[in-house]
Amino acid sequence: MVLRPDILVTMKRIEIVIDEKSLDDMLRLLRDADVRGYTVIKKAGGLGSTGERNPDDYVLEEHNAVMVLACEEDQAEKVIMTLQPKLKDFGGMCLISDCQWVIGPAASL
Amino acid sequence: MVLRPDILVTMKRIEIVIDEKSLDDMLRLLRDADVRGYTVIKKAGGLGSTGERNPDDYVLEEHNAVMVLACEEDQAEKVIMTLQPKLKDFGGMCLISDCQWVIGPAASL
Amino acid sequence: MVLRPDILVTMKRIEIVIDEKSLDDMLRLLRDADVRGYTVIKKAGGLGSTGERNPDDYVLEEHNAVMVLACEEDQAEKVIMTLQPKLKDFGGMCLISDCQWVIGPAASL
Amino acid sequence: MSLSSLLVPAILFFALGMFACLIKSDLKFPPDMHKMIVIYLLIGIGLHGGKALAGSDMGSALPAVWAALAFGCGLPIVAYIILRALGKIDPLNAAAISAHYGSVSAGTYMTAVAFLGGIGVTYEAYPVIMLAIMESPAIMIGLVLAGYSRKILGGATKADKGMYKHLIIEAFTNGSILLLFGSMAIGWVVSDPSYKKIEPFFELIFMGALCIFLCDMGMEAGKRLSEFKTVGVFLVCFGIAMPLIGAVCGLFVGHFLLGYSIGGITLVTVLAASCSYIAVPPAMRLAIPEANPSFYLTLSLGVTFPFNVVVGIPMYYAAAQYLHETYYPW
Amino acid sequence: MSLSSLLVPAILFFALGMFACLIKSDLKFPPDMHKMIVIYLLIGIGLHGGKALAGSDMGSALPAVWAALAFGCGLPIVAYIILRALGKIDPLNAAAISAHYGSVSAGTYMTAVAFLGGIGVTYEAYPVIMLAIMESPAIMIGLVLAGYSRKILGGATKADKGMYKHLIIEAFTNGSILLLFGSMAIGWVVSDPSYKKIEPFFELIFMGALCIFLCDMGMEAGKRLSEFKTVGVFLVCFGIAMPLIGAVCGLFVGHFLLGYSIGGITLVTVLAASCSYIAVPPAMRLAIPEANPSFYLTLSLGVTFPFNVVVGIPMYYAAAQYLHETYYPW
Amino acid sequence: MSLSSLLVPAILFFALGMFACLIKSDLKFPPDMHKMIVIYLLIGIGLHGGKALAGSDMGSALPAVWAALAFGCGLPIVAYIILRALGKIDPLNAAAISAHYGSVSAGTYMTAVAFLGGIGVTYEAYPVIMLAIMESPAIMIGLVLAGYSRKILGGATKADKGMYKHLIIEAFTNGSILLLFGSMAIGWVVSDPSYKKIEPFFELIFMGALCIFLCDMGMEAGKRLSEFKTVGVFLVCFGIAMPLIGAVCGLFVGHFLLGYSIGGITLVTVLAASCSYIAVPPAMRLAIPEANPSFYLTLSLGVTFPFNVVVGIPMYYAAAQYLHETYYPW
Numbered sequence A, B, C: 001m002v003l004r005p006d007i008l009v010t011m012k013r014i015e016i017v018i019d020e021k022s023l024d025d026m027l028r029l030l031r032d033a034d035v036r037g038y039t040v041i042k043k044a045g046g047l048g049s050t051g052e053r054n055p056d057d058y059v060l061e062e063h064n065a066v067m068v069l070a071c072e073e074d075q076a077e078k079v080i081m082t083l084q085p086k087l088k089d090f091g092g093m094c095l096i097s098d099c100q101w102v103i104g105p106a107a108s109l
Numbered sequence D, E, F: 001m002s003l004s005s006l007l008v009p010a011i012l013f014f015a016l017g018m019f020a021c022l023i024k025s026d027l028k029f030p031p032d033m034h035k036m037i038v039i040y041l042l043i044g045i046g047l048h049g050g051k052a053l054a055g056s057d058m059g060s061a062l063p064a065v066w067a068a069l070a071f072g073c074g075l076p077i078v079a080y081i082i083l084r085a086l087g088k089i090d091p092l093n094a095a096a097i098s099a100h101y102g103s104v105s106a107g108t109y110m111t112a113v114a115f116l117g118g119i120g121v122t123y124e125a126y127p128v129i130m131l132a133i134m135e136s137p138a139i140m141i142g143l144v145l146a147g148y149s150r151k152i153l154g155g156a157t158k159a160d161k162g163m164y165k166h167l168i169i170e171a172f173t174n175g176s177i178l179l180l181f182g183s184m185a186i187g188w189v190v191s192d193p194s195y196k197k198i199e200p201f202f203e204l205i206f207m208g209a210l211c212i213f214l215c216d217m218g219m220e221a222g223k224r225l226s227e228f229k230t231v232g233v234f235l236v237c238f239g240i241a242m243p244l245i246g247a248v249c250g251l252f253v254g255h256f257l258l259g260y261s262i263g264g265i266t267l268v269t270v271l272a273a274s275c276s277y278i279a280v281p282p283a284m285r286l287a288i289p290e291a292n293p294s295f296y297l298t299l300s301l302g303v304t305f306p307f308n309v310v311v312g313i314p315m316y317y318a319a320a321q322y323l324h325e326t327y328y329p330w
């Protein structure tokens, strides 16, 4: 990539999908792992091992929450180590991929 | 990555954005391709070749659906092969990238 | 990947999270950078340097917008160069990663 | 009872909703609208019921409580036996479906109230207590039936104790039940002049709001009804037969045991014949994840609910009338 | 007609909404609130209209139906010719804009009803039929004009047959049209005592709910109005001239052909002068994707709608009054 | 004043909401429902107030305006001093909290109106002006206090001028303030027959809608109350003491300076004692990002609001009654 490397930091992108009801527990775990940034999208639907979750269903309204967090590699490791033992309980999915964080102008850093 | 490889499985992450009205057709196709997990976020907006879609517009309310699915490489290939011929009809976008799935504790597997 | 390379185009995936109030400014910048496709998810929550944003809070309802855009590498560079100087003002995050765009059947191209 | 008495606006709006679904109209009510009207209607019923109870003899309410508990516990067992013996339905699905029939549908109850109001028939204050009470016991029985089914199947009990406790607590802290009981209590205690101030909102415009609710329910029922192929002929028949069985019990209890007026018997019958689609489905989804939700949802929302609203209520009323006139017990 | 008769709350709330938009207030009504009120108002108009029709001579309704069809088909053609001949607007945009002017705006109609109610003027039962009928034909004509435009342009017809069929079906199963017709039918058939039960909800509080609706519409119109620069001077003028042309047709038809009272003429005029922003825009977006939505939306919502609500209705009423008194045909 | 006069439905519904939160019920009202009811109630109060003002002497309104400004400016300064001197609260949190106490809570005001209505007490037309005026000045004073605090702290002023301007503009274009003023103006100008048409929606069903609003507020307050541990004992005490201080000022001003009736004094007292949770929190979040929102939100919504609704209003009324009877100034 021709992009100036001084404005890009290599990071890990962690993407988690879980039942909205478990979101608070998950966020607590993340805070325990010193996560200082995340983004949450609620009211997602989906299909998984426990069947379909449809936020628009009139009777059986079930929601997933999608969480995205970007962090440095060692932080990502810490997060994964914290989450991994609980993943079975939470269900859903947890993906890691590589990404680059674009940092703002140095002046105001 | 220093993360223990035994808790990570290399997978493909497929991300699809289409008109919400075509979502059911798309999901049917995915099921035909034996997809057993996906996440859907509705009420997204966007800009594409067919113009702007604004879920908040009072008169011309149009919604995109964002779908994310993680699967093994050969499964991903199957999915793409199933979807690709229809992509022109659906419009929108379909991206593939690499990711790693974090698997839960072995004990309860 | 065994997938036929003729249906895949290597691209960059840019993912931006900002305060929903700044979304219009951001979209204007993107249009200035000749972006011709993006997807926006509103009403996201999150945690960042400016504290928590909770779209469900009764009094302090604050929303993030999540934007995803896929574009060719040089276009991505242009986008990043346009955005980067403003990133401090917008806050939030801006990630870049690699992806592959699945193109539809050649016939109707 | 003439044909025109069937032309209750609420029921016509239900039909309109089903029609819209049938012709695949893009008519769609905002989901939050539905939730809001449900909240409003539950409070309205509760307040009205509480006010009525405040003016009536509370000793006489006890038989209604017993009847409610009996229905809540008895009907699911009857349903389970039928499903297992006649339908060869697998134990866990049978348990999940059964639980729904011990419970009630506030929508059906309100439609019955609108129907009675439309033809000017009065009724006792007690059935509303039964409505409030009947939601929970059926969930308990559902849990018991699920446990029993799992024992039959011999498998490991998938549901742990924590979940059972959680479900039982939920059955009593459930939002709609709380709203119903809470507003009943408020209707009970407030003074008449205070009540007068909130009456226009909760009573005067009640029947109109009910029309919108039922139009929405019509669409919802239509959507579910269209899935009836997945549940098969036996279950569809069960979805019509079971309310009739409940109705017979309701008529008997309402007339001979409780000794209510025609209106009261009709409401008791409707409660016994109706089938929950609010509190029970989520509880069963949690308690019996192995059961197929489309079975119990299609039955409850797509078959039994429209059957009760369109055919059942006038029929139960006619039966109550006949019973009351023929076997006058006093 | 004094100034104070212009101070109809509904219109003042519309102005408040526009003012809020003008001063860039953060006032914002939940989108679902808007949808809910629209549903409520449509049912309310429908029921009221149906009840009124039940009491009137149905033979006399036929001319209204013909007039509605004539407006729906004729006005878009007039609009198309003007846009093409005077404005040199490209064919597809002209077709898309034209279709809107053959259709109606229920919001404008209701404001007119509120206006007439405020000054105590009665009107015939038939205009509501015209309201219900006029939404669809304009869509058909829009499709025809689009096809014609494409032929002019000589390009391949982008819109396939399947889409046309889909659009025509949609024009008749459209949610708001269904709601209007459905509730008209219900208002028609229900007995008076039944209607009385739902009247408080659908009639008594109607005018108040309309105020909230119009406040919201004012904000929406203000938002659109602020985009008027993108549409250019000619189109803004067209957005004011076209309702006036429609109004002249409406006055003529309402007075000479239908022979209605002042109130009835006013409503017919409003129907002819108004311009859809509910069913037509999405249909045109689908049928003529090449047309720029901000053209027809700004015109319909940002120019014609506020013009009709604030200036048009009192003007049409005054004209109807003048006409009725001057050229009394009998 | 007997116990039964405390059994105002609105307050009981508030208690029901808190109870639902306490027993961790899954009861939840759709967020949009809340926004809709707030919009409706604000318009309702505004219209009613405007109509009442239209019939009263406007010269006499001026003292109310002055009193409102005095409360809005004075009370935050009192609060700031107390928080700094007694509580050793850090300057920026103290500034943010203080601003809330100069402003008002429309919810508390409406509950007071419901309370007075329930016991049949009348009141002047002017307090509603105070309600509309008091939201903004407190925000200004909050900005001043924040600037002062930053000077104390000696740090660079984080908040730039642009933001201050933005906040001041926002304080006057704020949606709820606009709605209140706008509908007051509309209530003022419309003719009586016009008003009659919208009265059923905005007045007749007002008290019922208020019940649903307060039930929701009860849940919201309960949620906030459960966080009271994070704010500490001193702040909780402050959240109860500060409304009492405000109340004393309100009683004094209402009785001796404005010379209102018992009902009027009660309302003025409630305004002085209440504390904003609508316009001020977002403004403070923007103006003083360093302050911890959970402090001022817990105090305003979780402590002061329920205190005023459940304990305060009857107490203020009793005090107003006592004052009016004892120190009758004329």
Ligand SMILES: Nc1ncnc2c1ncn2[C@@H]1O[C@H](COP(=O)(O)O)[C@@H](O)[C@H]1O
Pocket (backbone or CB within 6 Å): A017, A018, A019, A045, A046, A047, A048, A049, A050, A051, A052, A053, A064, A090, A091, A092, A093, B036, B037, B038, B039, B040, B068, B069, B070, B071
């Ligand atoms: N392979 C997958 N790809 C994308 N989303 C998934 C996948 N598996 C599970 N999910 C999401 O995680 C939720 C819960 O999964 P589960 O606990 O397996 O039922 C589902 O509803 C999906 O939204």
Ligand SMILES: Nc1ncnc2c1ncn2[C@@H]1O[C@H](COP(=O)(O)O)[C@@H](O)[C@H]1O
Pocket (backbone or CB within 6 Å): B017, B018, B019, B045, B046, B047, B048, B049, B050, B051, B052, B053, B064, B090, B091, B092, B093, C036, C037, C038, C039, C040, C068, C069, C070, C071
């Ligand atoms: N390059 C892109 N990046 C992100 N989203 C896109 C892109 N192109 C299209 N989309 C999304 O796909 C939707 C439909 O695209 P189209 O069919 O091209 O109009 C748009 O509204 C966007 O939400």
Ligand SMILES: Nc1ncnc2c1ncn2[C@@H]1O[C@H](COP(=O)(O)O)[C@@H](O)[C@H]1O
Pocket (backbone or CB within 6 Å): A036, A037, A038, A039, A040, A068, A069, A070, A071, C017, C018, C019, C045, C046, C047, C048, C049, C050, C051, C052, C053, C064, C090, C091, C092, C093
């Ligand atoms: N490391 C991160 N990972 C994911 N989302 C983030 C991250 N940092 C910030 N965000 C998102 O960006 C929003 C604004 O961030 P900030 O401007 O830092 O407060 C937050 O509310 C999050 O939704």
Ligand code: NA
Pocket (backbone or CB within 6 Å): D075, D100, D101, D102, D103, D104, D246, D271, D272, D273, D274, D275
């Ligand atoms: Na039952």
Ligand code: NA
Pocket (backbone or CB within 6 Å): E071, E075, E100, E101, E102, E103, E104, E246, E271, E272, E273, E274, E275
């Ligand atoms: Na027209």
Ligand code: NA
Pocket (backbone or CB within 6 Å): F075, F100, F101, F102, F103, F104, F246, F271, F272, F273, F274, F275
């Ligand atoms: Na105050």
